[in-house]
Structure formats: C-alpha cells, structure tokens
Amino acid sequence: MLKIENLHIHYGGIHALRGVSLDVPDGQIISLIGANGAGKSTTLKAIMSLIPMTDGRVSFDGTDITRMQTRDIVREGVVLCPEGRRVFPDLTIAENLTMGAYLRKDKESIAKDTKWVYDLFPRLLERKWQLAGTLSGGEQQMLAVGRALMSKPKLLMMDEPSLGLAPIIIKNIFEIIKEINQSGVNILLIEQNAKAALEISHYGYVVETGTIVLCGPGKELLTNDQVRKAYLGE
C-alpha cells in the first residue's frame, strides 16, 4: 500500500501543499477530490518525483520511494495516468502501448496485457495503427488509461480520467476503473466529478488549498453536508 506523510511542496514562493497525509490500502479505490487549484495534481506529481518535495515521506509496500527516480518508482509498480491524457501524438496506438511497457522485458505477459487493454477498449484495437494525435478526446483518454495499464501497475493513479468526456463515456470509464480495481490494482483517483468518484470509492479525501480537510468512506462523504454543498453542487 501507499502511504504519504506530511507532504509539503513549494512552487517558487507558493506553498502549494501544506502537509498532506493519506493512505491507499491494498485492494481499494481511493478518491481525492477538491476545487481547482487545491493541489490534487501536485500531490500525484510529487509522488512520482516529477516535482521536488520540500518535506514529507512517501512509501509504497514498505519501500521508501520519497526521492527515487521516476523510473524506479514506476518499477516499484506506482504508475500515473496524467491529467490531460498526454498520449504521444506522433506514435500510433500500438506504439503508445509499447511505451507504457517500456521498462518491462517479459514478452509474454506484455502480450497478455496488450490483449487485456484491447479487450477493455475495443475501440483502440480497431485503430491500432492510427496516430494518437489524430484520435478523439475520448479515444485518447482510453489510450492514456491503456498505456498506464501496460506499465503493470500495482497502484494506478488517475488524474481526472473523465475530463472533457461525454456522459456516456464517463459512465464507461468509471465501470472500467472498477474493473481494473477488481483485477487487483489499487487505485488513487482524482476527479472533478466527485459524485461518480465517491460512489465507486472505498474511501475519499477532500483537499482544500494544500491540506486535507476531510476524509472518510466514500458513501459517508456523499452524505456529508459540507461535501454536498461544495462539491456535489446540491
């Protein structure tokens, strides 16, 4: 499991994270919700060592990954599907998936996972040789998720996978997130779509201006007045 303790991040003079602590226990889906600019993406980037942290400790399955290189963190099984898809536009779908498996050598299990991804997203299989840059937004999002799965995550962190998608596809994405979790992958999910996220989450955290202000089981947060007002628009 993933354990974050007292994470602090500064962007120049801006104190973006002010002591974030959270846990992702095995087998669960954990959501991180909060307003724009609250520090959700920053938290995930810091876990991946994409930005330096001022203070704090991150451990995964008992290993301290606080100041590891990004590639070693990926090797440990922590994978980020970043905000805004970030597929490689000049690479085909198949090549993007190959890049997801960049650190893996086990040809057979790569082939198995490729098949799994194509089963999850048949659309990707149809367009295997199409350049990712020419895919629609929804297709790119499927590819981004598929590519992350190709890294064989033990913990998959998803930053707003439903952003900009049509409602019907959003429903589909949340179904798939559940399916991925049931296949044994822990999930840390960031969502604007707080309702849908909390519904499938075992546990949720609410971030406000760089600190966790509230946490609890998904169902409980859904009925919490504060959450309902601020994030569910009720």
Place this chain on the structure above:
Amino acid sequence: MDASTFFQNCVTGISLGSAYALIAIGYTMVYGILRLINFAHGDIFMMAGYFTIFAIVDFHMPWYIAIIFVIIATVLLGVAIERAAYKPLRESPRMSIMISAIGVSFLLENSATYLFSGLPRAFPELGFLQKVYHIGDISAPIVTFITPVVTIVILIALIYLVNHTKTGMAMRAASKDFEAAKLMGIEINHIITITFVIGCSLAAISAILYFSPRPMVYPFSGLMPGLKCFVAAVIGGIGNIPGAVVGGFIIGIAETFLVASFPSLSGYSDAFTFVLLIIMLLFRPTGLLGEKIAEKV
C-alpha cells in the same frame, strides 16, 4: 556546360551534399529532442577534422583505426559539451541554452586557435580514399563516390532505428513530452545522450569524408559548413531526418552548380545558401518535409 562537365559537377555536388546531409542530421536530431539549435555542431565537425590529423599524422595510426579513433573522440567531445553546457540548463528558458551553445562554439574555435595555432594544417591521406578514380569522362577521388553511399546507408539505418526500435520510439515520445516520457520510465538524459552520440558520430564521419578531398583544416573550418547544414536542416524541415538529408543534397548540389556555372559569382556561393534560407522561410517556413510546427508544451 557540356555533358561531361555537367556529370562531373553532379558527382561533386552529390558528394558535397552527402557530407552536408550527415552534419544536418546532427542539427535536426538535437533540435528534435531539445528544441536546441546546437550552434557548436559545426565546430565539433571541425574538431573531428583535427582529430583525424592527430590520428594519422601525429599518432601514425592506420586509417581504419584512425576512423574509429576520430568517431570516439568526437563523440566524447560532444557528450562532454552536452553534460557541461546544456544539461545544467535543462529547466532554464530555451534562450539560455541557445546562448550557451553559441558560447561553446566560440570556445571551440578559440581553443583550437590557441592549442593548434591559427595556421591551417594539411589534411592527411586516409588509405585509398584520395586515390583518383575514373568513370568515363568523370574523374574524382574515391571518397567522392563513397560519400553518398555512406550517407544513404546511414540514413536507412537511422530511419530503422527511429521508427522500428524501442529506443527510437522512446526518442520520438520524449521529443514531444518529457514529463509523459518520464512517466513511462524513460530516462530522458539517456535519450539525449544517445542523440548526441549519433549526431557526433555522423559529424565525425562527415569530417573525414568532407576534408579528404580538401587540402586543409583550420580552426574556423567548421563555421561555414556548420551554418550551411543548419540551413539544410531548416530547408528539409527541422526535426525531420530525411528532410535534413534532402536539404543537405539541395545545398551541396546547388552550391556546386552555382560556382561552376558562374565562376565570377563563386565569392557569393556562401551568401547563396542564406538566400535559399530566406526564400524557404518566406514561402514554406516549416521546411520541405516538415509538418506544422507544434510547440512543445
């Protein structure tokens, strides 16, 4: 111009163009990954010329060992430059790293002047390369005929590497998005090093081929070829490897024919390259094979 002069010029132009193409590939690959115009590239090429002289004249190496020595020395120089002058500026604005590249260019030119003196040094013979060979009416040193062959073989190998290997895929991925590439576990610095290794090996090979039919090397020998090959890369569409080769050929052939057809204008042959550049930037700023310019986010 009669037929045999025409063919003679073709052979010379294609050969010169091939040598340019090899240098232009270095510009275009480094640009592709770092969005940096490596102004020191022409000077690295010049240093490779000196390395050849040292290997053959001063160290008495046999030519085939000398070639390997020159490639290794040039690669080490290029990678050292990247580590010392570009890598520390990875997070800085792009202009800083450009200025650093210009600085390195001056540094190499002036160090060469200081260390090897400003006097030109004669370029040695490498094995059979300078032996004159006749095909019909056309006669030229063997190197002139070999250069295009070498360039084409290298181009094919590079296209294979970039399009069909995992490393090449990682290069293409990183060239668009460093952060996403890192999330795949790709080591960006490793990819950048590979790019410099390739670019500098090609500059070394080009130096051997380019200087062989020419009498000497001096500290500013890299200046004009460097600028012209930068123009070649832009004409072909910077970032595009086959484009760099096409650009190299265009400049090499055009320059040769210009000098041959209008000997009185030969003093302007260098200026002509830049006229080509301006025309290109006016009418097709993305280059012949370049696609729309997508700024890296």
